[in-house]
Amino acid sequence: MSQNVVNYEPHTALFVKDHPIEFYFAIAKFVVNCQYPGCFLLTEINENHGDDVKDAFENGGLENVQIFKDLQGKDRIAVAQKPN
Numbered sequence: 001m002s003q004n005v006v007n008y009e010p011h012t013a014l015f016v017k018d019h020p021i022e023f024y025f026a027i028a029k030f031v032v033n034c035q036y037p038g039c040f041l042l043t044e045i046n047e048n049h050g051d052d053v054k055d056a057f058e059n060g061g062l063e064n065v066q067i068f069k070d071l072q073g074k075d076r077i078a079v080a081q082k083p084n
Contacts, residue, residue, distance in 0.1 A: 021052045028060025028080070037084045042077060050075030 001014065016022045024045070031041050041062065045053045050067040057065045062080035070076035 020046070021049050021056050024053045024056045024078075025060060028057050028062055031080070031082050032061040035082055037082055039082050041080045041082070045075060045078045047074035047076060050078070053078045 006014065019025075024043075027041065027043060031039070035041075041057075045067070047070075054065045054067055057078065057080040061083070063083050065078065065080040067075050068077040068079065
């Protein structure tokens, strides 16, 4: 991870205890349990975990999951929708 990220981002935003995408499981659960039907979720993701995040969101009950690339062609944004 680059120093400019490590030096300026909160430790809890960068490092996890168990699994590299554990926050995305929690985000999916929150959306399914607490948000309005049909709402959309957009979140930045780690470029190395696009497929894992997609799987986590789909397995977590979200639909229409898509991963978008940034200008450098790296997986960067995940979009998903809570079912109606």
